[in-house]
Amino acid sequence: MKRDYLMITASLSLAAVAYMFGTAAADELPKLKEKKNYKVGFSQTESNNPWRLAETQSVKDEAAKRGDQLVYTDAAGSAAKQVADVNSMIAQGVDVILLAPREEKPLVPAVMAAKKAGILVILLDRRVDPVAKPGVDYLTFIGSDFVDEGKRAADWLAKKTNGKATIIELQGTTGSSPANDRHTGFVEGIKDHPDMKIVASQTGDFARDKGRQVAETLLQAHPDATAIYAHNDEMALGAIAALEAAGKKPGSDVIVISIDGEKDGLQAIADGKLACSVECNPRLGKKAFEVIDKYAKGEKIPTWVKSDDRLFDDSNAKENVATAY
Ligand code: AHR
Numbered sequence: 001m002k003r004d005y006l007m008i009t010a011s012l013s014l015a016a017v018a019y020m021f022g023t024a025a026a027d028e029l030p031k032l033k034e035k036k037n038y039k040v041g042f043s044q045t046e047s048n049n050p051w052r053l054a055e056t057q058s059v060k061d062e063a064a065k066r067g068d069q070l071v072y073t074d075a076a077g078s079a080a081k082q083v084a085d086v087n088s089m090i091a092q093g094v095d096v097i098l099l100a101p102r103e104e105k106p107l108v109p110a111v112m113a114a115k116k117a118g119i120l121v122i123l124l125d126r127r128v129d130p131v132a133k134p135g136v137d138y139l140t141f142i143g144s145d146f147v148d149e150g151k152r153a154a155d156w157l158a159k160k161t162n163g164k165a166t167i168i169e170l171q172g173t174t175g176s177s178p179a180n181d182r183h184t185g186f187v188e189g190i191k192d193h194p195d196m197k198i199v200a201s202q203t204g205d206f207a208r209d210k211g212r213q214v215a216e217t218l219l220q221a222h223p224d225a226t227a228i229y230a231h232n233d234e235m236a237l238g239a240i241a242a243l244e245a246a247g248k249k250p251g252s253d254v255i256v257i258s259i260d261g262e263k264d265g266l267q268a269i270a271d272g273k274l275a276c277s278v279e280c281n282p283r284l285g286k287k288a289f290e291v292i293d294k295y296a297k298g299e300k301i302p303t304w305v306k307s308d309d310r311l312f313d314d315s316n317a318k319e320n321v322a323t324a325y
Pocket of ligand 1: 049051052125126178206231232233259260280
């Protein structure tokens with residue numbers, strides 16, 4: 001008997017062996033029964049900026065509207081805590097987990113653990129490493145095209161500067177999908193402009209004060225910089241403060257461009273300090289719950305439910321301040 005068991009397991013792949021001890025098959029998504037109300041887990045990565053708060057609010061509002069039970073956790077900027085948060089949701093027997101993963105690689109085991117326990121995962125706003133596959137390991141990714149955001153920012157800057165800029169880049173959280181992709185898209189966007197160069201690139205962790213500190217240091221090292229590309233509005237606003245502290249005029253001495261479209265960002269555009277912000281819509285709650293309903297009904301879900309994002313500059317920022325988050 002023991003020998004037979006050993007022979008069977010030896011002929012199986014590692015993944016199949018792992019899944020033998022869970023409830024989900026290695027090659028298929030967990031099922032979801034149609035119900036009037038679901039118990040939904042939402043694992044948020046941190047709550048330190050308006051973008052995150054708007055995303056959380058949209059998920060809470062939609063759950064409340066539907067009368068669904070929401071199990072909410074905030075990983076406070078720690079990937080290790082976020083893995084523990086997901087494990088706790090699994091232990092609490094939620095029907096679905098909405099996961100906003102802080103970083104690409106460290107959250108893969110959380111996705112796999114949920115699948116093994118037969119719990120459906122939907123990635124919200126950020127991706128995990130592609131070893132975990134949509135439609136196989138998790139249902140879908142709901143969010144923006146971060147590569148395109150970076151490319152659109154670069155195209156806008158190229159047009160504004162006639163293809164001539166000495167650029168400081170403030171990157172988002174190291175290892176997160178928006179930081180990786182926004183860098184890739186921007187580099188792609190400037191590659192045909194030989195006079196557009198990134199002279200320094202450092203993380204500001206998507207946070208305003210960190211962005212200010214990093215911009216201050218990089219501006220001292222590169223006083224000839226003519227543009228700052230920040231991966232989000234919060235860091236751009238920090239960079240604007242650093243420029244003003246250094247006696248430079250944002251908007252004329254140095255052009256600042258960014259991504260998100262938050263209220264303070266749009267106001268800064270209206271004030272002439274921020275030049276443009278490519279929208280990244282955080283209000284993903286409604287879409288997430290619609291996807292849950294559709295999947296439970298047996299409808300086919302695309303592997304990417306893509307946001308349709310705008311671009312804000314001095315042509316449209318002012319009229320959008322009131323409705324921004
Ligand atoms: O994942 C989206 C990014 O995360 C937003 O651009 C940023 O503001 C947030 O923290």
